[in-house]
Every structure is written in C-alpha cells, then in structure tokens.
Amino acid sequence: MLAKTPKPPYYAVIFSAAQSANLDGYDDMVAKMVELASQQNGFLGVDSAQGNPEITVSYWKSEEDILNWRSSIEHQEAQKQGKESWYDAFEIRIAKVARAYSFQK
Amino acid sequence: MLAKTPKPPYYAVIFSAAQSANLDGYDDMVAKMVELASQQNGFLGVDSAQGNPEITVSYWKSEEDILNWRSSIEHQEAQKQGKESWYDAFEIRIAKVARAYSFQK
Numbered sequence: 001m002l003a004k005t006p007k008p009p010y011y012a013v014i015f016s017a018a019q020s021a022n023l024d025g026y027d028d029m030v031a032k033m034v035e036l037a038s039q040q041n042g043f044l045g046v047d048s049a050q051g052n053p054e055i056t057v058s059y060w061k062s063e064e065d066i067l068n069w070r071s072s073i074e075h076q077e078a079q080k081q082g083k084e085s086w087y088d089a090f091e092i093r094i095a096k097v098a099r100a101y102s103f104q105k
Numbered sequence: 106m107l108a109k110t111p112k113p114p115y116y117a118v119i120f121s122a123a124q125s126a127n128l129d130g131y132d133d134m135v136a137k138m139v140e141l142a143s144q145q146n147g148f149l150g151v152d153s154a155q156g157n158p159e160i161t162v163s164y165w166k167s168e169e170d171i172l173n174w175r176s177s178i179e180h181q182e183a184q185k186q187g188k189e190s191w192y193d194a195f196e197i198r199i200a201k202v203a204r205a206y207s208f209q210k
Binding site for chain 2: 002012016057088092094095
C-alpha cells in the first residue's frame, strides 16, 4: 500500500496542492498520471493522499529522471489542466532523500 | 493554507502512513503535535493530508533541528502511541529540498 523504495539516496517530488471547487475529470487524470509516471525511467514509487490539501510524493532514481517526466507531453497537458481547473495553488519541491525509516506492524 | 517556506535549501520530513482501524485520540494528537512542532527551533511549516494513506510533510532549517524534534519527550510519546494504536505501517524520509516552484491562482 505504501511506496516501497530502495535504500537512499534517491529523489522525491513533493507536490502539495489546494484544490479548487471544480474537480471535473480530476480523479481520472490522477489515475492516468500515476500509471504514466510508473512507466517512466527511474520511477521508484508514489504515495498520494487525496483531500484538501492534496499531497502526492513520487520517488525517482535521479534528478534527470524527474526532469524527463516533468517535460513529457501528457504530463504537461495535465499540469495545464491542473492550473486552469483543479488547483487554486500548489507547491512542487524537489528533494534528495538522505535517510529513511520504516515501521510495519 | 499551504506551508510557506523560504528559498531552498532546507529540509523535509516526509511521513507517509497506513492508518489502522483504531483512530481513538488520533485527531487530538495530530493537532497537539502540529502545535508543538511549530514551537521548535528551525520549524518552517507543515502540510498534512489526512486519509489513508496519511501524508504529513514538515519543513525545517537544518537536520539538527529535525533530530531535536524527533527526540523531544512529547513527540516520542506520540510516536509510541502511533505504533501501538493508529498506524499499521509508516515510512519516514528525511530529505534536503533543493528546488521549489509555486503556483497561485
């Protein structure tokens, strides 16, 4: 259920967003983007918590993999729609994961 | 509504968790921990998306600030209760934020 990532270091894209009142087509686009991202080179996993705010964190092998995903055509179209319709505000942070700890019951 | 952080670099604690069926006392503890964290040295902000998974990302000036918060007594008590009651699994990742982009409508 939670993303299973390898031993650090690797990279994270932290996306936090304030959703707008108009969420038409949003769920379908999220599912499509998760599927597309998972086919990209260097994709390691993703966790997404829906709600307001929404937080989605995707994990990647390298910064180059993140740049490639960021510039893919379908992803750019989703970003455009996100700005026009679904989000009042968002913040994207690119971070290098240095340490990780797990707990499992 | 979303955390307002300074220009990078700074540090992020990415907490992703699979919640258990027992959430007694959980909301109160989250509110208390957010309040306590915001009084710590080096605290820059926090975003939390409730749901299953839950994702909470807090932002800090330095890795030392994160270690201090991690070892504070009240926080350790909350971590203990989290493991015993509220979470089936969680992952904590410490990351250095290198770049950030904002969108605001």
